[in-house]
Amino acid sequence: MNRTARMIAVLLLACGTGPARTAELSIRDAWIPAPPPGARHAAAYLTVDNRGSRARFLSGATSPAATAIAVHLTEIREGVARMRPAGLVRVEPGGKLVFAPGSLHLMLFLGETTLQAGSTVRLELSFDGGETIDIDAAVRTAGDAGVHPR
Amino acid sequence: MDGNGYNAPVTPRRMLLLASMAAGIGAGVGLAHFGRSGGSARDAASLPGLLWPPRGTLPDFALTDQHGTPFTATSLRGRWSLVFFGFTRCPDVCPNTLAALAQARAGLAGVRKDFSVVFVSVDPDRDPPGELGSYVEHFDPAFVGVTGPTAELDRLTRALGVIYAKAPLGGGDYSVDHSAAVLVIDPRARFVGVLSAPHDARHIVDRALAIRAYVEGQS
Numbered sequence: 001m002n003r004t005a006r007m008i009a010v011l012l013l014a015c016g017t018g019p020a021r022t023a024e025l026s027i028r029d030a031w032i033p034a035p036p037p038g039a040r041h042a043a044a045y046l047t048v049d050n051r052g053s054r055a056r057f058l059s060g061a062t063s064p065a066a067t068a069i070a071v072h073l074t075e076i077r078e079g080v081a082r083m084r085p086a087g088l089v090r091v092e093p094g095g096k097l098v099f100a101p102g103s104l105h106l107m108l109f110l111g112e113t114t115l116q117a118g119s120t121v122r123l124e125l126s127f128d129g130g131e132t133i134d135i136d137a138a139v140r141t142a143g144d145a146g147v148h149p150r
Numbered sequence: 151m152d153g154n155g156y157n158a159p160v161t162p163r164r165m166l167l168l169a170s171m172a173a174g175i176g177a178g179v180g181l182a183h184f185g186r187s188g189g190s191a192r193d194a195a196s197l198p199g200l201l202w203p204p205r206g207t208l209p210d211f212a213l214t215d216q217h218g219t220p221f222t223a224t225s226l227r228g229r230w231s232l233v234f235f236g237f238t239r240c241p242d243v244c245p246n247t248l249a250a251l252a253q254a255r256a257g258l259a260g261v262r263k264d265f266s267v268v269f270v271s272v273d274p275d276r277d278p279p280g281e282l283g284s285y286v287e288h289f290d291p292a293f294v295g296v297t298g299p300t301a302e303l304d305r306l307t308r309a310l311g312v313i314y315a316k317a318p319l320g321g322g323d324y325s326v327d328h329s330a331a332v333l334v335i336d337p338r339a340r341f342v343g344v345l346s347a348p349h350d351a352r353h354i355v356d357r358a359l360a361i362r363a364y365v366e367g368q369s
Binding site: 033035036037038039040041042043070072074076079080081082083084085101102105107108 | 238239240241242243245246249281284285286287288289313317319320325327328329330331346347348
């Protein structure tokens with residue numbers, strides 16, 4: 001490996017779980033609650049920032065860890081939780097789009113893949129115009145411990 | 151049964167609507183019971199989610215837990231329980247609620263007020279009881295996972311004002327719309343509280359303890 005190639009490799013590794021970006025779009029804070037063993041689905045959460053001057057659209061997502069990924073929206077209306085395909089999701093110019101528990105999420109169809117807390121999962125998000133952004137989502141134990149009653 | 155695994159004579163959307171109307175669902179499942187009777191209505195109304203006086207004990211129902219043991223109204227006796235309905239293919243609301251319940255249970259143990267947590271799958275076609283164990287125990291080894299035939303599930307859901315209905319996602323897949331509330335059952339198997347979504351551990355702990363203290367003060 002020549003020096004340039006080695007430097008590129010080091011830089012790629014250094015990217016790690018940091019924000020992934022293009023000129024206008026960036027993705028940060030990607031995480032996946034560790035699903036129960038044997039679970040065939042997992043949700044991924046993240047934030048997309050659009051620094052550009054036009055609205056952008058998330059057209060899809062893929063991952064080596066998933067047989068398919070759907071963009072879903074959870075709504076709780078009149079006490080009832082509903083999960084539906086979110087369709088084409090819009091990121092406003094100068095705005096951000098937050099995927100968070102109880103709202104938008106990427107639903108990963110895992111097949112036989114098991115996700116362990118502490119690992120990372122590569123996600124590739126596609127936007128209008130064919131632009132794609134890769135990001136590593138951290139698999140974390142859901143929630144944090146240490147909740148005590150008053 | 152059609153390609154979506156749905157065999158009822160009405161559409162899922164219509165069934166949900168009918169069930170909503172039948173159950174009198176308001177801003178939170180079960181809250182419609184407030185203020186319909188009782189001298190303690192004012193006290194009760196000041197406690198979010200408290201259902202008092204209770205409508206009696208739960209009816210008979212025959213479900214099965216993750217160990218293959220029958221789970222009936224009697225199984226809810228002798229302990230405080232928090233009951234949540236969902237399905238294991240639900241990637242967002244269900245795991246996040248169970249994670250919040252696990253944190254809440256840890257907090258309740260700190261004040262020596264144990265609650266049993268029961269996860270009821272309303273997707274028995276895809277969630278056989280034997281496969282619920284690895285799912286619920288991922289969140290807390292003490293969690294109980296139960297399900298059973300639709301007729302038996304419906305005895306319990308009707309008594310609790312819980313609604314659920316299959317919602318096709320396309321390609322033969324489906325989601326299950328379901329009440330997102332956590333329901334509080336007292337040691338006499340009486341439905342005494344509704345904790346409405348969204349859930350976090352602190353709110354579950356605070357409201358469950360307040361409801362428990364009120365009910366224990368009445369008897």
